[in-house]
Amino acid sequence: MLLLVVSRFALGLILLMVACGAPEPSIATDPFDAIAQLRGRVCHQDMVGSAVVIDRHYLVTAAHNVAGSEGGLTVTFEDGSEHAATLVGIDFDRDLALLRAPSVDRPILTVARAVAGEDGRLIRLRAGQERAEVLFADADLIVAVGRNIYDEETSVRRDNVRVRAHSGAGYSGGPLLNDHNEMIGVVYASARLDEMTYATASQEIDIFLEAIDSTTESPSGRCPRAGPGADR
Numbered sequence: 001m002l003l004l005v006v007s008r009f010a011l012g013l014i015l016l017m018v019a020c021g022a023p024e025p026s027i028a029t030d031p032f033d034a035i036a037q038l039r040g041r042v043c044h045q046d047m048v049g050s051a052v053v054i055d056r057h058y059l060v061t062a063a064h065n066v067a068g069s070e071g072g073l074t075v076t077f078e079d080g081s082e083h084a085a086t087l088v089g090i091d092f093d094r095d096l097a098l099l100r101a102p103s104v105d106r107p108i109l110t111v112a113r114a115v116a117g118e119d120g121r122l123i124r125l126r127a128g129q130e131r132a133e134v135l136f137a138d139a140d141l142i143v144a145v146g147r148n149i150y151d152e153e154t155s156v157r158r159d160n161v162r163v164r165a166h167s168g169a170g171y172s173g174g175p176l177l178n179d180h181n182e183m184i185g186v187v188y189a190s191a192r193l194d195e196m197t198y199a200t201a202s203q204e205i206d207i208f209l210e211a212i213d214s215t216t217e218s219p220s221g222r223c224p225r226a227g228p229g230a231d232r
Helices: 008-019 203-210
Strands: 035-042 045-055 058-061 073-076 082-091 096-100 120-125 131-147 153-164 175-178 183-191 196-201
Touching: 035 058, 035 120, 045 183, 082 203, 096 203, 131 196, 153 183, 153 203, 196 203
Parallel strands: none
Antiparallel strands: 035 045, 035 073, 045 058, 058 096, 073 082, 082 096, 120 131, 120 175, 131 153, 153 196, 175 183, 183 196
């Protein structure tokens, strides 16, 4: 396994690119090189979230950011470059979605499993591509089962990472980074009362990616009750 480091999806793409003579994606020395601001019209509202480059032309985000998408998704990077993106996979139980942006060719993040008690940070781009980050301490590994993004019952068991930090809606779909700048999860919710942020653990990305056809446009599903990009 390489470069999404835990993903056979990424490995398959890399092997294909090598066979075609394409260079492998480089690892981002600055994680902000691999983070994008995600925008679109979702559920009759303007949505702003985050997305992470995981391979050439592909980004991962939170499903609730794009569920009910009306099209016109874009990803914008710190250098101001804007790219059209298409939804090619979505998992309403794991709150993960995959975007394809053919013109995106950027460094990717190394992915690792979370370690209980470790520290790190969440990152995103604000309006005008301004950098923003929130530090966290004492990562906690938990298992969630029972509800999907529509608050419906599900039997899917999902590994999560919970950290002591209040992030906010704009971080949804962005990376949870350990202190080595490795992505250990994809942020999907924050709780204001106890100042906790929740992320789908990195190993769930593998499970999600193996179940989809990344070359075909995917239906976005219906709108979550909380609305696009909202804290859950």
